[in-house]
Amino acid sequence: MSTNPPPDDTDGRTSRREFILRAGATGALLAGAAVAGRALWQPEHFVPGFQPEKGLQLPSYALALNKTLPSLAIAHGKEHDATVRAAIGALGGMSRFVQKGDIVMIKPNVAFDRPPALAATTHPEALRAVAKLVMEAGAAKVFIADNPINSPAGCFLKSGLRQVASDLNLELLYPETNSFSPLQLEGEVLKHWTFFHEPFKKATKVIGVAPCKDHNLCHASMTMKNWYGLLGGRRNQFHQHIHSIVSDFALMMKPTLVVLDGMNVLMKNGPTGGRLSDVKQMGTVVAGTDMVAVDSYGYTHLLERDLAELTYIHKAHDRGLGNKNWQDTFHKEVQA
Amino acid sequence: MAGSDLPKPAASPKRNRNEFVRENIPASERVASAVLLCLILGIGVGLWIKGKHFDPNRYALRTDALKSTAGAVEGKAGTLRSAGETQPGEEGASAAPRPKAEAATAEAEPAEGAAAAPKPAIKGEPLEIALPGLKPMGATEFYSSDNLFEKIDGRAPAYQGFNVQQLRSRSFSVNALSGSFVDVYEFRFDSPVNAFGMFALERDPKGKPLDFAPDGYAGEMGWFFRQGAVYVQVIASDQKPETLALAVAIAQNRAKQLPADDAGLAGRRKLPAEGLIADSIAFVPDNAQGQAFLKNVYQANYNFAGGKLSFFVMVTGPGEAAAAWKSYLDFSGQFGGKATVLPDASGAKLFAAENFGTAKVIYQREGEIGGVVDVPNGELARQFVEKYLAGQIK
Numbered sequence: 001m002s003t004n005p006p007p008d009d010t011d012g013r014t015s016r017r018e019f020i021l022r023a024g025a026t027g028a029l030l031a032g033a034a035v036a037g038r039a040l041w042q043p044e045h046f047v048p049g050f051q052p053e054k055g056l057q058l059p060s061y062a063l064a065l066n067k068t069l070p071s072l073a074i075a076h077g078k079e080h081d082a083t084v085r086a087a088i089g090a091l092g093g094m095s096r097f098v099q100k101g102d103i104v105m106i107k108p109n110v111a112f113d114r115p116p117a118l119a120a121t122t123h124p125e126a127l128r129a130v131a132k133l134v135m136e137a138g139a140a141k142v143f144i145a146d147n148p149i150n151s152p153a154g155c156f157l158k159s160g161l162r163q164v165a166s167d168l169n170l171e172l173l174y175p176e177t178n179s180f181s182p183l184q185l186e187g188e189v190l191k192h193w194t195f196f197h198e199p200f201k202k203a204t205k206v207i208g209v210a211p212c213k214d215h216n217l218c219h220a221s222m223t224m225k226n227w228y229g230l231l232g233g234r235r236n237q238f239h240q241h242i243h244s245i246v247s248d249f250a251l252m253m254k255p256t257l258v259v260l261d262g263m264n265v266l267m268k269n270g271p272t273g274g275r276l277s278d279v280k281q282m283g284t285v286v287a288g289t290d291m292v293a294v295d296s297y298g299y300t301h302l303l304e305r306d307l308a309e310l311t312y313i314h315k316a317h318d319r320g321l322g323n324k325n326w327q328d329t330f331h332k333e334v335q336a
Numbered sequence: 337m338a339g340s341d342l343p344k345p346a347a348s349p350k351r352n353r354n355e356f357v358r359e360n361i362p363a364s365e366r367v368a369s370a371v372l373l374c375l376i377l378g379i380g381v382g383l384w385i386k387g388k389h390f391d392p393n394r395y396a397l398r399t400d401a402l403k404s405t406a407g408a409v410e411g412k413a414g415t416l417r418s419a420g421e422t423q424p425g426e427e428g429a430s431a432a433p434r435p436k437a438e439a440a441t442a443e444a445e446p447a448e449g450a451a452a453a454p455k456p457a458i459k460g461e462p463l464e465i466a467l468p469g470l471k472p473m474g475a476t477e478f479y480s481s482d483n484l485f486e487k488i489d490g491r492a493p494a495y496q497g498f499n500v501q502q503l504r505s506r507s508f509s510v511n512a513l514s515g516s517f518v519d520v521y522e523f524r525f526d527s528p529v530n531a532f533g534m535f536a537l538e539r540d541p542k543g544k545p546l547d548f549a550p551d552g553y554a555g556e557m558g559w560f561f562r563q564g565a566v567y568v569q570v571i572a573s574d575q576k577p578e579t580l581a582l583a584v585a586i587a588q589n590r591a592k593q594l595p596a597d598d599a600g601l602a603g604r605r606k607l608p609a610e611g612l613i614a615d616s617i618a619f620v621p622d623n624a625q626g627q628a629f630l631k632n633v634y635q636a637n638y639n640f641a642g643g644k645l646s647f648f649v650m651v652t653g654p655g656e657a658a659a660a661w662k663s664y665l666d667f668s669g670q671f672g673g674k675a676t677v678l679p680d681a682s683g684a685k686l687f688a689a690e691n692f693g694t695a696k697v698i699y700q701r702e703g704e705i706g707g708v709v710d711v712p713n714g715e716l717a718r719q720f721v722e723k724y725l726a727g728q729i730k
């Protein structure tokens with residue numbers, strides 16, 4: 001009987017089985033590394049000056065033009081719910097804008113951690129009225145979101161909007177690092193900027209609900225300026241070109257509907273206010289599909305100022321982004 | 337027999353390699369391996385998340401990184417700019433501080449050239465207010481002049497115009513009322529004069545004077561006053577009695593805690609309260625009424641004898657006041673104007689003048705110069721000035 005050991009790799013050669021196993025393992029590692037690298041690679045990342053800039057472009061949420069219904073409605077009343085309902089009713093009702101199953105993003109102005117009485121933020125009752133109408137129209141889901149200047153949690157709490165979200169079971173989206181994406185626009189000053197995209201990813205309709213208030217840099221903050229709250233990064237640098245960027249917002253965002261809350265108007269010391277004596281009760285809500293027309297009415301009739309001063313309105317009008325001559329639009333004025 | 341006698345074959349080196357294949361691996365080594373693999377996986381996930389979104393700030397210019405090159409180099413011409421020298425586009429954030437107090441009714445100018453990276457917020461003492469019924473809603477917030485916009489946005493340029501140094505703010509919830517709170521803002525300026533200037537700019541004409549702060553007023557749900565170089569705003573969230581009671585208690589607390597300092601405000605104290613139109617008080621640091629000799633002037637409008645008039649006062653040394661009065665007299669007689677020296681009144685020298693259809697009466701008494709300007713009725717101006725000098729208008 002032979003006592004030689006059975007032939008194996010001890011003779012200096014690798015067995016076929018072992019080779020296959022090791023080659024397989026190496027190949028699997030290489031393939032895994034390749035897959036991981038591909039997954040981690042961010043095709044949208046760019047280094048300024050070295051690559052062409054790319055970013056998302058928002059779709060239009062606007063409805064097709066309807067010549068049989070007004071595009072602007074002005075309602076006068078004593079309390080928010082009735083006046084908002086009257087304004088939207090004059091446009092044909094919320095069912096004109098929101099259908100069953102829609103996912104609606106409502107953008108209020110919650111820039112500051114101010115109480116509602118100071119009229120520096122969207123009034124909770126205005127948001128409540130709009131949100132209720134949206135839900136009555138059959139929306140499947142309603143988001144509210146903003147990227148405030150002050151702490152988001154504090155702003156939504158102190159403005160009273162968090163309570164509204166809780167009462168009506170609205171989904172409140174706070175801005176987080178992952179919520180932003182680069183936006184691309186052929187604006188006058190807004191070309192490529194970080195944008196609060198998360199609330200819009202699933203939205204099928206967008207409604208802006210803005211207070212009507214003084215702003216010491218651009219004279220007024222209304223429905224067009226409301227979209228400033230969607231920008232991220234060091235957006236304050238746009239203050240140097242405030243009128244250009246506000247007119248750019250009319251290019252950036254084509255909402256389904258905007259609502260300008262003029263029940264209580266911050267007449268001076270805006271945008272933050274701070275004195276009840278700066279707030280004037282105007283008892284008016286303006287709703288419409290043309291932000292330029294809505295803001296034009298707000299500036300002249302609610303802030304009671306000369307439209308010639310409001311540079312961004314004229315810029316937006318001249319760029320074809322809306323009609324500053326609101327009285328030439330198909331409009332309706334009602335009493336709640 | 338043959339097998340036991342045969343020499344054993346030499347062990348192949350390959351056999352040693354096979355002996356390194358371990359089948360019994362200790363638990364600690366398995367755990368360590370798992371931890372390392374999880375760490376690598378976590379790093380990969382983190383990279384994916386972080387890299388998913390573009391951050392424009394990544395490539396923003398950090399001018400604070402340039403500070404190391406701003407210092408003068410020994411043996412060479414200094415590279416530091418002297419204070420007060422500004423470059424185009426640097427007005428506001430990086431310019432040397434300059435008192436800039438416009439008339440109270442003037443609009444704030446928009447910010448320009450705010451391209452420099454903001455300095456880090458100045459930290460300081462937390463705003464602690466020990467009053468029953470209050471509870472802090474969060475930590476004290478601090479903002480410097482550069483990042484003040486993060487709190488008050490478009491209002492920041494107005495404050496920067498008066499050389500604001502810091503904002504310290506904190507909110508306090510009202511224990512007895514759910515949802516009620518009081519916000520406290522303390523804007524610290526570089527001087528009491530500038531604090532006053534900003535306070536005057538935002539003054540509410542309908543505000544009611546405060547008994548605990550000479551420069552202060554109460555609104556319907558807010559208390560606003562200047563204490564030293566600090567402009568304090570205490571704002572209630574609503575008008576419920578408990579909230580308002582706590583808000584006024586906070587305001588009184590701050591008035592006691594903050595140091596009093598009226599440096600540069602002697603002229604302000606001279607403005608009489610009787611007939612004063614509150615929101616018209618203004619401070620003009622230089623070239624008041626277009627006159628180089630009128631500096632640090634306080635002026636206000638008054639209701640007097642059925643009419644309105646504008647009164648100003650400047651407090652300085654007696655010699656300077658006398659020189660200013662003489663210069664004003666000489667100027668008023670030029671360009672077709674008519675200036676007349678009036679009899680002294682209550683220890684003061686006076687002159688009356690008419691220029692371009694309006695009248696003025698100017699006085700000088702020791703280190704004080706002032707008067708009524710730009711009125712259609714010279715007699716009204718003289719009456720006001722003489723009554724003021726006699727202490728009949730306080």
